[in-house]
Amino acid sequence: MSERLTMENVRNEVVGVAEHVQLLDGTRRPYINFDNASSTPTLRRVVKRVQEFVRFYASVGRGSGYKSHVASEEFELARMTIGAFVGARPHAHAVILGKNTTEALNKLAHRFPFSPGDIVLTSLMEHHSNDLPWRQVADVRFIALRADGTLDLEDLRSKLREYAGRVKLVAVTGASNVTGVLNPLREIAALAHRAGARLAVDAAQLAPHRAVDMGDPEDPEHIDCLAYTGHKMYAPFGIGALVTLKDCLRDDGPDLVGGGTVDFVTERDVVWSGLPNREEAGTPNVVGAVAWAEAIRCLQDIGLAEIAAHESRLAACLLDALDEIPAVRVYGPSDPKTADDRLGVVTFAIDGVHHKLVSAILGYEGGIGVRSGLFCAHPYLLELLGLSEEEQSGIAMAVTRDGISALPGLTRASFGIYNDEREVALCADALKAIADRAYRGEYQQEPGSSDYAPVGFSWPKLGTDYPPQKGC
Numbered sequence: 001m002s003e004r005l006t007m008e009n010v011r012n013e014v015v016g017v018a019e020h021v022q023l024l025d026g027t028r029r030p031y032i033n034f035d036n037a038s039s040t041p042t043l044r045r046v047v048k049r050v051q052e053f054v055r056f057y058a059s060v061g062r063g064s065g066y067k068s069h070v071a072s073e074e075f076e077l078a079r080m081t082i083g084a085f086v087g088a089r090p091h092a093h094a095v096i097l098g099k100n101t102t103e104a105l106n107k108l109a110h111r112f113p114f115s116p117g118d119i120v121l122t123s124l125m126e127h128h129s130n131d132l133p134w135r136q137v138a139d140v141r142f143i144a145l146r147a148d149g150t151l152d153l154e155d156l157r158s159k160l161r162e163y164a165g166r167v168k169l170v171a172v173t174g175a176s177n178v179t180g181v182l183n184p185l186r187e188i189a190a191l192a193h194r195a196g197a198r199l200a201v202d203a204a205q206l207a208p209h210r211a212v213d214m215g216d217p218e219d220p221e222h223i224d225c226l227a228y229t230g231h232k233m234y235a236p237f238g239i240g241a242l243v244t245l246k247d248c249l250r251d252d253g254p255d256l257v258g259g260g261t262v263d264f265v266t267e268r269d270v271v272w273s274g275l276p277n278r279e280e281a282g283t284p285n286v287v288g289a290v291a292w293a294e295a296i297r298c299l300q301d302i303g304l305a306e307i308a309a310h311e312s313r314l315a316a317c318l319l320d321a322l323d324e325i326p327a328v329r330v331y332g333p334s335d336p337k338t339a340d341d342r343l344g345v346v347t348f349a350i351d352g353v354h355h356k357l358v359s360a361i362l363g364y365e366g367g368i369g370v371r372s373g374l375f376c377a378h379p380y381l382l383e384l385l386g387l388s389e390e391e392q393s394g395i396a397m398a399v400t401r402d403g404i405s406a407l408p409g410l411t412r413a414s415f416g417i418y419n420d421e422r423e424v425a426l427c428a429d430a431l432k433a434i435a436d437r438a439y440r441g442e443y444q445q446e447p448g449s450s451d452y453a454p455v456g457f458s459w460p461k462l463g464t465d466y467p468p469q470k471g472c
């Protein structure tokens with residue numbers, strides 16, 4: 001029996017957390033990963049579980065024999081864990097496993113029973129994965145934002161009134177990948193249901209950091225459909241899920257057809273399987289599902305409330321430190337005292353320093369990994385940056401003409417369960433040095449890209465400079 005995972009011991013359980021990486025000055029330093037909103041590392045327990053399982057890996061849902069039986073059973077157990085983590089009720093919900101959040105939202109868009117003229121209300125704070133799929137299948141209207149980057153519920157109410165009878169789906173994120181803002185899902189659900197619409201939630205950012213319950217389908221505040229993924233919660237093995245009330249999907253042929261989706265086929269007829277099989281074409285990612293279920297058990301072991309408190313504390317710590325640097329501007333809510341109401345995601349700019357230069361200096365001189373750019377949420381960034389329609393069109397023209405180096409952007413630090421205040425302090429010091437122009441390298445933008453790199457330096461290659469190690 002292994003020791004219970006807690007906030008105190010989890011750091012040592014993260015694979016690669018002590019990995020030293022090469023810096024511009026030739027030294028090596030333990031890597032600080034502040035890009036958890038993109039993808040997290042994995043946990044030793046998850047890797048161990050995968051290693052145990054692969055001894056028994058075999059065909060899922062197709063073969064006979066002991067190993068096929070085990071693999072099929074493990075896949076279904078994992079499906080239950082992945083559904084239960086967000087409050088799925090087995091009689092009402094289907095848990096459809098696929099690659100990631102993006103695939104899950106695309107599936108929902110293409111399988112939701114829309115009719116011509118139906119409207120999807122999404123918001124201006126969405127990741128593209130909860131925006132572009134709806135544009136392909138319905139008329140989309142965007143819920144406006146308040147000046148601080150939070151959702152304008154008055155605008156949602158007003159759009160539900162304006163398009164009464166036509167809004168079939170409200171699709172919002174549970175939490176923003178840019179500002180860490182948490183949306184009031186219960187309130188949004190009640191408004192959507194009262195207007196006869198369903199609620200789909202992009203929980204890619206929410207589920208790893210807050211307890212989520214889709215709720216009883218009879219409760220007006222329930223969530224109808226939800227998408228989330230393993231790679232943002234310590235199981236980066238190519239797996240994601242659409243968890244949905246079964247009646248939110250059409251019951252005809254699925255978007256992807258082939259093996260696994262049918263009960264019977266003749267030259268003329270096809271009898272489609274029931275849910276979820278009908279919607280999971282081809283051989284499923286059973287290893288990913290097993291890994292994700294184990295990661296979920298790890299997070300439950302630690303406790304979602306403890307995780308939320310820890311990550312909010314780190315956000316408060318960074319916000320406090322950034323407040324001391326006059327050249328730094330934080331986007332979205334920035335008061336450290338309200339850090340409990342947000343995820344551990346902080347997005348900012350440093351006056352006069354290109355966002356890609358900020359991230360390059362952190363990486364090459366501090367061994368700190370962050371993300372900079374538009375975070376796959378271009379409309380949200382344009383709102384936060386306060387760019388007029390004219391300015392936005394100007395950027396579109398410049399990008400078409402000159403490529404993506406013309407894009408504006410910001411820099412984001414995002415925390416996970418294993419990050420600590422010492423790392424935040426190191427990052428804050430590095431940002432202060434950048435604001436004071438006290439960095440060493442000479443950087444230039446790489447041709448055809450918006451990224452910066454130090455002149456005459458390149459990262460060492462994996463395998464030669466970072467030899468393989470035993471275990472993990």
Ligand SMILES: Cc1ncc(COP(=O)(O)O)c(C=O)c1O
Nearest residue numbers: 100101102127129177204205229
């Ligand atoms: C809010 C949000 N939605 C959707 C996605 C897309 O997730 P995935 O990479 O799992 O498709 C992301 C990824 O960063 C995200 O932050």
